Amino acid sequence: MGYTEEELAEDLKNQEYKYGFTTDIESDDAPKGLNEDIIRLISKKKEEPEWMLEYRLNAYRIWLTMEEPIWAHVSFEKPNYQDIIFYSAPKQNQKAKTWEDVDPELKETMNKLGISLEEQKRLQGVAVDFVMDSVSVATSFKEKLKELGIIFCSFSDAVKEHPDLIQKYMSSVVPVTDNYYAALNSAVFSDGTFCYIPKGVRCPMELSTYFRMNKSGTGQFERTLVVADEGAYCSYLEGCTAPQRDENQLHAAVVELIAMDNAEIKYSTVQNWYPGDKNGKGGVYNLVTKRGLCEKGAKISWTQVETGSAVTWKYPSCILKGDNSVGEFYSVAVTNNFQQADTGTKMVHIGKNTKSTIISKGISAGKSQNSYRGLVQIHKNADNARNFSQCDSLLMTDECGAHTFPYIECKNSTAKIEHEATTSKIGEDQIFYCLQRGISEEKAIGLIVNGYCKEVLNKLPMEFAAEAQKLLAVSLENSVG
Amino acid sequence: MIKITNLHASINGKEILKGLDLEVKAGEVHAIMGPNGAGKSTLASILAGREDYEVTEGSVDFDGVDLLALNTEDRAREGLFLAFQYPVEIPGVSNVNFLRTALNEIREYRGQEQIPAKDFLAMVKEKSKLVELDAGLASRAVNEGFSGGEKKRNEIFQMAMLEPKLAILDETDSGLDIDALRIVSNGVNALKSDNNATIVITHYQRLLDYIVPDFVHVLHDGKIVKTGPKELALELEEKGYDWLK
Ligand SMILES: Nc1ncnc2c1ncn2[C@@H]1O[C@H](COP(=O)(O)OP(=O)(O)O)[C@@H](O)[C@H]1O
Ligand SMILES: [Mg+2]
Numbered sequence: 001m002g003y004t005e006e007e008l009a010e011d012l013k014n015q016e017y018k019y020g021f022t023t024d025i026e027s028d029d030a031p032k033g034l035n036e037d038i039i040r041l042i043s044k045k046k047e048e049p050e051w052m053l054e055y056r057l058n059a060y061r062i063w064l065t066m067e068e069p070i071w072a073h074v075s076f077e078k079p080n081y082q083d084i085i086f087y088s089a090p091k092q093n094q095k096a097k098t099w100e101d102v103d104p105e106l107k108e109t110m111n112k113l114g115i116s117l118e119e120q121k122r123l124q125g126v127a128v129d130f131v132m133d134s135v136s137v138a139t140s141f142k143e144k145l146k147e148l149g150i151i152f153c154s155f156s157d158a159v160k161e162h163p164d165l166i167q168k169y170m171s172s173v174v175p176v177t178d179n180y181y182a183a184l185n186s187a188v189f190s191d192g193t194f195c196y197i198p199k200g201v202r203c204p205m206e207l208s209t210y211f212r213m214n215k216s217g218t219g220q221f222e223r224t225l226v227v228a229d230e231g232a233y234c235s236y237l238e239g240c241t242a243p244q245r246d247e248n249q250l251h252a253a254v255v256e257l258i259a260m261d262n263a264e265i266k267y268s269t270v271q272n273w274y275p276g277d278k279n280g281k282g283g284v285y286n287l288v289t290k291r292g293l294c295e296k297g298a299k300i301s302w303t304q305v306e307t308g309s310a311v312t313w314k315y316p317s318c319i320l321k322g323d324n325s326v327g328e329f330y331s332v333a334v335t336n337n338f339q340q341a342d343t344g345t346k347m348v349h350i351g352k353n354t355k356s357t358i359i360s361k362g363i364s365a366g367k368s369q370n371s372y373r374g375l376v377q378i379h380k381n382a383d384n385a386r387n388f389s390q391c392d393s394l395l396m397t398d399e400c401g402a403h404t405f406p407y408i409e410c411k412n413s414t415a416k417i418e419h420e421a422t423t424s425k426i427g428e429d430q431i432f433y434c435l436q437r438g439i440s441e442e443k444a445i446g447l448i449v450n451g452y453c454k455e456v457l458n459k460l461p462m463e464f465a466a467e468a469q470k471l472l473a474v475s476l477e478n479s480v481g
Numbered sequence: 482m483i484k485i486t487n488l489h490a491s492i493n494g495k496e497i498l499k500g501l502d503l504e505v506k507a508g509e510v511h512a513i514m515g516p517n518g519a520g521k522s523t524l525a526s527i528l529a530g531r532e533d534y535e536v537t538e539g540s541v542d543f544d545g546v547d548l549l550a551l552n553t554e555d556r557a558r559e560g561l562f563l564a565f566q567y568p569v570e571i572p573g574v575s576n577v578n579f580l581r582t583a584l585n586e587i588r589e590y591r592g593q594e595q596i597p598a599k600d601f602l603a604m605v606k607e608k609s610k611l612v613e614l615d616a617g618l619a620s621r622a623v624n625e626g627f628s629g630g631e632k633k634r635n636e637i638f639q640m641a642m643l644e645p646k647l648a649i650l651d652e653t654d655s656g657l658d659i660d661a662l663r664i665v666s667n668g669v670n671a672l673k674s675d676n677n678a679t680i681v682i683t684h685y686q687r688l689l690d691y692i693v694p695d696f697v698h699v700l701h702d703g704k705i706v707k708t709g710p711k712e713l714a715l716e717l718e719e720k721g722y723d724w725l726k
Contacts, residue, residue, distance in 0.1 A: 427569060429569045432531060435530070435557065436530075436554075438587040438590070438643070439554060439582055439583050447571070450573070451574035451622065452573055453573070454573035
């Protein structure tokens with residue numbers, strides 16, 4: 001009945017070793033481990049200005065004084081930080097050289113996900129003609145954005161070309177001291193994306209790293225900063241639905257969003273990193289800090305579909321600082337086999353008449369553990385703050401776990417907070433009903449699960465939603481027990 | 482169309498069907514009646530392929546294929562349809578999406594092309610009229626928030642869309658008022674042809690005033706204990722089932 005994502009990823013791994021892709025050590029790699037010299041090296045390789053180096057060193061010193069958090073409902077062996085290579089020049093040679101070299105099973109999965117051939121080739125880094133093509137597409141995109149005064153570039157370029165903006169906004173929402181992984185990221189971040197939308201501009205297209213002309217230097221320690229100036233609007237897409245395999249065990253990204261007065265930012269993520277094999281071996285630890293700041297009348301929406309990674313630790317949050325600002329969090333988190341996810345959000349109501357909505361759909365299969373952890377915090381002056389939270393859990397087997405940890409801290413008596421939670425097991429009756437109509441079990445699960453997640457999937461941009469739907473079905477193949 | 486021979490089946494070690502024989506030919510309508518707990522729904526479930534039941538003996542020939550050797554979805558694709566006694570709700574999945582998926586899976590099994598969206602929509606329009614199903618219901622989530630009567634009507638609508646060879650209606654009349662009963666029956670009668678057959682499971686003879694059976698069978702304690710013409714239903718209504726034991 002087909003293969004699972006895990007087997008596919010495992011195959012890919014073997015494939016890579018078979019072709020010896022990992023034996024090529026770039027001369028540009030830093031030695032293993034972390035110390036001030038390594039950080040100086042990173043900064044030098046990236047040709048950074050002095051202030052950036054100082055920022056990194058400061059973050060590193062802070063990180064040294066911090067402890068790894070242990071409160072999440074996940075357990076994994078803590079990474080050995082002296083055993084990680086913190087700087088590595090982008091390795092082109094890990095990519096298949098021609099389309100024929102690409103693993104046929106990977107091709108098939110991408111077909112299943114409905115990813116177009118062009119897109120597939122791009123993802124695998126092949127097909128010169130298409131790459132050329134995508135460059136021209138990207139160029140016309142860039143032209144258009146430039147006309148509108150929108151800045152959309154790699155973080156490294158922004159450090160050089162827009163130092164004033166970076167210095168002003170970097171760490172203004174997620175301070176270096178925020179948490180262990182954020183401090184680590186600040187010290188060693190590899191690259192990422194910077195985006196600035198000027199006053200009153202409505203960005204006419206979905207911004208995704210796909211259309212960023214610079215090489216896709218994402219890597220382990222990614223950093224994203226999106227600033228929407230007064231009255232501006234943008235929608236940003238992160239990730240992609242194709243299976244992504246990465247050597248890097250540890251991913252510690254930081255994303256900061258700033259929505260100034262009456263601005264709006266929509267941030268959508270589809271995360272499909274390598275989840276480890278069926279026995280829980282391997283897989284990415286995805287330990288991310290995402291937070292947005294809303295000024296007066298501003299709105300930030302986080303939408304995420306999380307199906308990958310062995311361990312997910314992620315709480316996209318909104319600081320509703322300005323009066324009348326709005327925060328939203330829509331999430332689907334799928335765990336299978338031995339995956340562990342502890343994800344949720346924090347809505348911090350500071351301004352008056354602030355509103356937040358949380359819709360979380362957890363789906364657990366195999367022996368996985370899936371937790372929702374959310375904090376709704378109403379500050380003293382947040383008159384008439386409102387929150388609505390709905391956390392649903394769907395269990396595919398008897399061996400998996402679903403947990404809900406909703407925290408509420410309310411210091412203003414005019415606040416209105418509603419919380420609903422449900423847990424259900426996928427109905428055998430529902431599946432039988434579908435089978436009796438001639439629908440295969442795989443498709444039946446896809447239908448039922450997508451129906452269950454509809455409220456969240458509807459929030460994704462159109463093209464993304466269709467891919468995410470297929471991804472859910474593929475992730476849950478053979479998962480009912 | 483279907484020939485059931487000496488069917489024995491049990492669940493959790495308890496024998497429910499105890500040597501059941503039944504033959505239904507193309508173009509015929511058969512009614513199965515019998516007291517609560519006789520095993521009527523069990524028979525329907527086993528034919529449809531529900532895994533909870535264990536068939537310990539017997540065979541079922543479905544238009545030339547060994548029905549019991551097929552999995553549930555292939556039985557459906559071969560043309561077996563069950564109108565459920567208790568249709569389930571599938572939140573968030575629209576009726577039309579559900580049916581289009583089903584129809585295309587069946588067509589694929591039969592080596593046919595996917596149905597073009599335009600033809601599909603025309604078909605939805607035509608068939609929903611047949612059971613006087615509100616156009617709104619077709620686009621709502623499968624059975625979600627439907628009244629009991631609407632759910633039953635939706636079953637017949639699905640049957641009309643999927644055009645099965647053999648339809649088994651399990652207590653489709655229960656919970657229907659007279660108007661709904663007439664609508665549902667009209668739908669079933671309109672779909673009747675020389676190439677398909679229907680098994681109607683019911684408690685009440687009143688349904689058989691609308692859907693006129695060629696044969697009436699009484700299922701009792703896991704076996705067909707009596708078979709007769711449609712008048713048998715009237716007799717059962719009068720005398721109950723006790724005289725047959
Ligand atoms: N899951 C089950 N476990 C044990 N007994 C069952 C189960 N399901 C049905 N039965 C029994 O099988 C018998 C037949 O049930 P059913 O087929 O639903 O009858 P009918 O539809 O004729 O009213 C009943 O005695 C019922 O209690
Ligand atoms: Mg019954």
